[in-house]
Amino acid sequence: MQTNPVPTAHVPPGTRWGYAAGSLATGAFTTVPGLLMLPYLTDTMAVPAGAAGLIVLVPKIWDVVFNPVAGRISDGELLARGSRARGLLLGGTLLAVLFGTLFAGPQLGSPGAGAAYVTGVFFLTATAFAFFQVPFNALPAELTADYHERTRLTSTRIALLALAVLLSGALAPLVVEALGGAAGYRLMGVLVAVLMLTGVLSVYFGIRNRPFAPTGQAPRLRELVAALRGWRVFRRLLVVFVLQAMGIGVLLASVNYVARYVLGDPGLQSVLFAGFVGPALVIMPLWARMGRSRGKVAGFQISSLMFGGALAILVFAETMPLALIFALIAVCGAGYAGVQTFPLAILPDLISAEEQRTGETKTGVAAGVWTAAETLGFALGPGIFGLVLSIGGYRSTTESLTAQPPSAVTAVLFGFSLLPAALILAPVPLLRRRVLEGR
Template identity: 65%
Template sequence: MSTLGTRTRLGYSLGSFVTGAFGTVPGLLLLPYLTDTMAVPAAAAGAIVLLPKAWDVLFNPIAGRISDADLLRKGSRRRSVLAGGLALALAFAALFAHPGFGSVAADAAYVVLAFFLCATAFAFFQVPFNALPAELTEGYHERTRLTTWRIAVLALAILVSGAVAPAIASGIGGVGGYRAMGGFVAVLIVAGTLSVYFGIRRAPVGRLRAPTPTWRALLATMRAWRSFRWLLAVYFVQALGVATLLAGVSYLARFVLGDADLQSLLFAGFVAPALLVMPVWDRIGRSGGKLAGFRVASALFAVALIGLVFARALPIAAVFGFVAIAGIGYAGIQVFPLAILPDLITAEEERTGATRAGVTAGVWTAAETLGLALGPGMFGLVLAAGGYVSSSEGTVTQPDSALTAITLGFSALPAVLIAAGIPLLRRSVLEAEPRKAEATA
């Protein structure tokens, strides 16, 4: 069946509340939580954000292989989605619980452990979640439609979690604010997990094929799969750019724009336009092709970020205008690679006769996780180079060099990374263009 029902599309898409919340909130708040609540130096805080997620680079492909085997045994990936999502909710609440051991080192070690557990649990949710579109439908354009639904819900999830979570943390203030925020996000994760678990209960699962028997055979096919490697490279570089931008939102609002309350408005201004333009990206993908849409979205995002280089001199209204344009581009660079990926998976499964969805989603998620983890780490290094002053007493006066570092880390650095994906797209997805004989359903 090529066309999915509304219940299946919505049920699957609501899982984006899990990926949106976990992909957004740590990138926004974990670095300031460490630097401005625990007094962890900026460079060390960047490393703490990176290290637990580095484990996922190795573990996500394993989680994908486990998910492929579970699919063959149980006929569904739902069990892994449920277990991973519920475990993630518990670990996330613990991440921001701040036990207060009495030393910076002990508190930082606790965060590392809790984030490690979060990253592992997230792998068991996100890997099968990313694998599902290749199995729910074989329709080329239906996959674009499903992805636009998913990214629309993702935009809403990012808007809710990215705007409300900082508001809770700053509104209550201190350790108590972060604890309340962690509980709120945990509830969102549980709701998204249950929605996707029950929403795809009666959905098709595609053809059940045996996984590749050995890791050596799997590595061999990955080496030969050039189109996937190019697409993965684009996605990784751009995920790195997005993560760097997200890490800078709190700092830009507090120190460059001078108002901590603006971080929620900045986030809303970045994400809300995506909800409005999602049908436009769907139409562009249908008429001009997914590859052309991907290029347009990347260029639009990069140009908007270049405009934000001048945020210190621009009026607030102009800053929000560039942020909104960036959000439109961001929606596109989320839709098109995720719409192309199941096309590549289907072609490779037909070529090899073996299940590829789970392990491919594992490799994909590993690259995304690495990019999202490196982004705050890179931003932390930019802060350190600019002489940023960490504190346990809240906001302190920063030197002019730190303000410049914040501005460039929020704008110029992610602009370069987003734009770097455009030349890589020249060879990345040639196999993913639509089959001429296929209907446009």
């Protein structure tokens, strides 16, 4: 087994920012399919809303099975080579290339054939994402052993994640609207792929010479299942994160439809996104400071309440002044920054404590399970929203805008407010400082 020196507590700026830039890839992949794939299928390819939701979901179900395996492969690379960098680079490059083809499907002459192409390519893209995201999530626990340095590392990552979400989520719809139809989606896919590749190369060159400290032997799959079954604190944090990821996924999927059918202006989609993500960039340092002064769990609780509470009020968006809607969106964005920062800052602490207790390498395994759950949560969001649209009687079309029955508009509004609010707020009682922080 190849070993490297134990990393120091302080992470150099080049390593910290290089690592954080990987969020350009993860943020774009999480955001763009969740934001645009459902309308791409329903309003460009005329795929029924319920079926479109399943198309977004099915490839991610594969990740639930595969991501823990990717975690074990990543652990094996770490133990053999002393670094996860090579696997991260290969997986990330393949991710970018495949994503560039996801929205560039050939004209196959029927919604069914087009849907089959999207499903197949999305399946391969999700697999490549696992090989990038799993080692990427494993890095904080191996770059530093310092409790507060991990919060700093994670907050930098989430700041760039917010930037990636802003760039991809706000600009991608503008590209689609500018060209219109399939041509707009094709160009958008290529541009987002370039953004992803930039993030992949940044994290690779940022961490490739950084010392890592593999410990013990990676457990086999049966040992993994047994270990996670007994790792109660990890399961609790995972449940909270997955439910909130579902809520964010539902919210992302609804934005395109809210702009068109509730607010009556498709151009507001990018403005809504900027209003959501912009405050996240501004408030990120404040969440990091709160994590140091009041604790990560307290910050997690407060940010969840902010996010969910503001979403619940938006159920009245159809009759609200536009200025008030954007004010509430800004509060949502501030809360979103916290619910993304704190679980990822808590996770490395749980991993380190478990590795000290068992003497086994759990980082890649935990990252694989976490990535699988995260991917599934974000995938379930659009799937659930597609089901809500179907129940509301949404009419799919090959046109960008068509008249919808009142029940469909009500379904859009429900998926924009009350449903994601419930998913954000429901797991808050599971957060207990004495459990998650061991205090």
